[in-house]
Amino acid sequence: MSKKNTLMKNASLLMAASMISRIIGLLYRRPLGQVLGAEGMGYYAYASNLYAILLLISSYSIPMAVSKVVSERLALKQYRNAHKVFQGALLYALLVGGAAALLAFFGGSVLLPKNQQNAVLALRILAPTILLSAVLGVFRGYFQAHNTMMPTSISQIAEQIMNAIISVLAGYLLIKGFALNDTTHAVYGAAGGTLGTGAGVLTGLLFMLFVYGVNRGTINSQVRRDIYHEEESFGEIFRIIFQLVTPVIFTTFIYNASSYLDSYIFSSIQGIHGVSSKVISEQYGEFSNYYVTLINVPLALASASASAMMPVVSGNYATGEKRVANDKINETIRLTMFICVPAAVGLAVLAHPIMGVLFPASTKLGSNLLMFGAVSVVFSALSTITNSVLQSIGKQGIALRNAAVSLGLNLVSLTLLLLVLPGTGIYAMLAANILFSVCMCVLNGLALKQYLGYRNELMDSYGKPFLAAAGMGVVAGLLYYGLFALTRRPFICLVISILSAVIIYMVLFVIVTGTTEDEMQKFPFGSKIITFLRLIRVYG
Numbered sequence: 001m002s003k004k005n006t007l008m009k010n011a012s013l014l015m016a017a018s019m020i021s022r023i024i025g026l027l028y029r030r031p032l033g034q035v036l037g038a039e040g041m042g043y044y045a046y047a048s049n050l051y052a053i054l055l056l057i058s059s060y061s062i063p064m065a066v067s068k069v070v071s072e073r074l075a076l077k078q079y080r081n082a083h084k085v086f087q088g089a090l091l092y093a094l095l096v097g098g099a100a101a102l103l104a105f106f107g108g109s110v111l112l113p114k115n116q117q118n119a120v121l122a123l124r125i126l127a128p129t130i131l132l133s134a135v136l137g138v139f140r141g142y143f144q145a146h147n148t149m150m151p152t153s154i155s156q157i158a159e160q161i162m163n164a165i166i167s168v169l170a171g172y173l174l175i176k177g178f179a180l181n182d183t184t185h186a187v188y189g190a191a192g193g194t195l196g197t198g199a200g201v202l203t204g205l206l207f208m209l210f211v212y213g214v215n216r217g218t219i220n221s222q223v224r225r226d227i228y229h230e231e232e233s234f235g236e237i238f239r240i241i242f243q244l245v246t247p248v249i250f251t252t253f254i255y256n257a258s259s260y261l262d263s264y265i266f267s268s269i270q271g272i273h274g275v276s277s278k279v280i281s282e283q284y285g286e287f288s289n290y291y292v293t294l295i296n297v298p299l300a301l302a303s304a305s306a307s308a309m310m311p312v313v314s315g316n317y318a319t320g321e322k323r324v325a326n327d328k329i330n331e332t333i334r335l336t337m338f339i340c341v342p343a344a345v346g347l348a349v350l351a352h353p354i355m356g357v358l359f360p361a362s363t364k365l366g367s368n369l370l371m372f373g374a375v376s377v378v379f380s381a382l383s384t385i386t387n388s389v390l391q392s393i394g395k396q397g398i399a400l401r402n403a404a405v406s407l408g409l410n411l412v413s414l415t416l417l418l419l420v421l422p423g424t425g426i427y428a429m430l431a432a433n434i435l436f437s438v439c440m441c442v443l444n445g446l447a448l449k450q451y452l453g454y455r456n457e458l459m460d461s462y463g464k465p466f467l468a469a470a471g472m473g474v475v476a477g478l479l480y481y482g483l484f485a486l487t488r489r490p491f492i493c494l495v496i497s498i499l500s501a502v503i504i505y506m507v508l509f510v511i512v513t514g515t516t517e518d519e520m521q522k523f524p525f526g527s528k529i530i531t532f533l534r535l536i537r538v539y540g
Contacts, residue, residue, distance in 0.1 A: 034360075037182075042186075047123040065141065081237075302381035312328050348372075353497075356490060402439075464513045503536075
């Protein structure tokens with residue numbers, strides 16, 4: 001199989017797993033919101049955001065970092081050194097993950113906003129999960145470096161299924177057992193909801209341990225046959241991890257820290273303006289648990305593409321094949337925008353019915369956030385991919401600088417908006433988030449041009465998909481609201497509109513871009529798309 005087909009296959013596999021995981025996440029948010037209530041979902045969101053930040057430091061970017069370092073050694077057939085990197089990364093994960101877990105357990109009351117202390121219990125329950133996630137990340141990155149995405153994909157789905165089941169069940173049981181009033185209902189509900197996260201990560205880790213055990217004989221055989229004589233010592237491995245993996249982790253930390261810092265600034269300044277902690281929690285709950293959850297569905301595809309691309313680009317760059325690396329970057333961006341551009345348009349056009357059907361507990365605020373914020377899908381997806389490219393070619397310091405500049409602009413803009421225009425409220429956070437991703441895209445694009453001579457294919461990657469998506473959006477919107485006026489059944493109207501939108505987009509995409517069957521074959525599930533397009537006579 002060619003490297004191009006391997007990249008597309010791996011990207012498609014991770015995309016499918018990510019999509020399934022995100023859909024499960026969407027489905028369980030509905031019963032979880034009904035069990036926990038608006039206030040409980042707010043505490044759940046505050047605890048989850050702080051947990052996510054500590055997770056970023058300890059484990060989130062470990063799969064990408066391990067994948068990069070190990071894939072470089074595998075490209076040079078240094079199997080013994082590749083396995084040593086894996087072992088060293090495990091020790092690194094235990095140390096950093098353990099420290100982050102202790103910080104979450106004992107320092108939650110300090111790290112959470114003063115008017116959101118009811119989220120402390122949920123954060124303490126999440127603390128051990130940070131350590132487990134760090135170890136899980138090492139195993140996922142190790143197998144991704146071998147261009148084997150199946151273990152990561154299956155573990156992601158298993159993790160999310162267990163998370164969904166335990167979150168709703170534990171939240172319900174803790175409320176029944178301990179809730180005495182509305183406040184304790186929210187506190188114990190949020191705590192129960194976070195139990196599911198730990199159960200899911202533990203399930204994923206157990207599966208990865210099983211996969212490693214099955215493949216251990218093959219791995220050891222490769223190590224024994226390795227004839228490369230310059231074996232790296234563990235001291236050298238730890239130096240590499242410290243000098244390379246740590247900047248990657250902190251780049252990702254800064255890249256994602258805006259969620260936690262934005263929530264802290266929002267809560268604090270709104271408190272100064274006299275807004276009650278209950279209202280703040282409810283508004284932030286809609287933003288984090290509903291809007292962000294929906295936006296993250298297409299963004300998961302960008303992360304999957306970046307994960308599949310990273311070992312390929314790292315290997316090409318290590319062997320001096322810059323032109324091939326640029327081709328892989330273009331493939332990945334085209335693949336991602338093929339999905340993310342119509343996703344952004346669809347979320348904006350159908351924001352109100354999507355939010356109403358999926359999250360009945362949401363209000364008009366959630367729908368408006370989705371409608372105005374859907375554009376962030378495109379910018380966030382592109383910034384995720386370009387960030388991974390910079391890390392792949394060893395320019396993590398540049399990625400770190402770009403993330404820091406974007407974060408600074410984000411925080412300043414949010415603070416000014418809330419202070420000068422306090423009525424903007426949660427919309428100020430939305431605007432700051434979009435500004436952050438736009439800034440990242442611009443800075444990363446300039447860096448790629450400087451170090452790789454890379455040029456963005458503006459029309460092919462963005463312009464043409466947008467034209468097709470715009471036509472799709474017009475038809476989907478007219479179809480939904482027309483059917484709703486006749487039937488008053490939002491779920492049925494939404495399903496028909498979405499299915500129709502997918503078909504319309506496929507047809508318009510082929511017409512606008514002139515994509516041939518051979519070219520379509522390279523896209524995720526390309527053969528199935530081609531078969532369908534032949535049935536409706538788009539392809540002869």
